[in-house]
Amino acid sequence: MCDVWDGLEDEYDVHFGGKVTRRRYSQGLYPSARKCGLDRNDKKAVTKDYRVVLDRKDVDVVCVTTPDHWHGRMTLDALAAGKDVFVEKPMTRTAEEAVAVVDAWKHSGRVVTVGVQSMADASGCAPSTRSAPARSGTSRHAQTGFFRNDIRGQWRFYRLAKQMTPKTVDWDLFLGHQFECAGSRVGPTPREQPFDRASFAQWRCLWPFSGGPFTDMLTHHITRMSAAMGVRLPARVTAGGGCTSNTTGATCPTLAPWSRTTKKAVNSSSPRPRSAAIRSKR
DSSP: OBOSBOOEEEEEEEEETTEEEEEEEEESHHHHHHHTTOOTTOTTTSBSOHHHHHTOTTOOEEEEOSOGGGHHHHHHHHHHTTOEEEEESSSOSSHHHHHHHHHHHHHHOOOEEEEOGGGSSHHHHHHHHHTOHHHHOOOOEEEEOOOOOOTTOTTTTSOOOTTOSTTTBOHHHHHTTTOEETTEESSOOTTTSOOOHHHHHTGGGSTTTOOGGGTTHHHHHHHHHHHHHTOSSOSEEEEOOBOOSOOSOOOSOSBOOEEEEOSSOOOTTSOOOOOOOOOOOO
16 A cells, blocks of 8 residues: 555535535545555555555555556556556556556566546446447547536645645655656656645646646546547547636646547447547647
8 A cells, every 4th residue: 555645534524506515535545554454554565655565575466546647657667566557547647658658568468457437337338339330330530528617626626634744745755756757757846846735635737747637537538439439549639728717726738629530430340449648738
């Protein structure tokens, strides 16, 4: 079990839309260890440094469920340690990292699965099955998008707890500035990104840690669309993004339309779709 924050378990009230909702909160290292039945004092099983977990000979598979900027480095290190990997989407934050991960996987002999929630349950798989090429006929072009309007700002509704402090969060390790992936630092230095609770808890708003809607919610729509079309790689991809009417301090795009065009008519014998990473520019 690994997490850079000690964590917190409590209940709190959410005031929104004229309503008060009581919620249970349980996140971070020690709450997660308790839920998994692990002794928090066992430093080889409960740690803030993921490399301690990779060094364990009794660990066969690792699950990478970190902020986006760590996916590539952790997957590469897990493969080098001889582990199978389940990495949540996106596989990586940049295209360069994706190439490095695929190359390492090909030479590793291990299993790497990119988890996309929308394709792991019946509600997500059913539409793709119903619109499969064998049923719907020829497909040459598809377009998708994602919209979530919230007066608080996208991802700014993530809780900020006073227990999130430099004493309880390993900020250096969270940033990843001492690590490299595909020729670039994993993340910014503390001077470039000083600690604050919003940067930690609402990391999806910040470009060094996230691709914004591209690597968050839009991924679900892209994956379902690819599965429905029965395609592996597109002939052309068109994507755009930007911070429109941004009043929340986010540095990653808050608007992201996306479309793809196939090289040829899609039919039921087309290869299965494959996850890919998109690197957009501000």
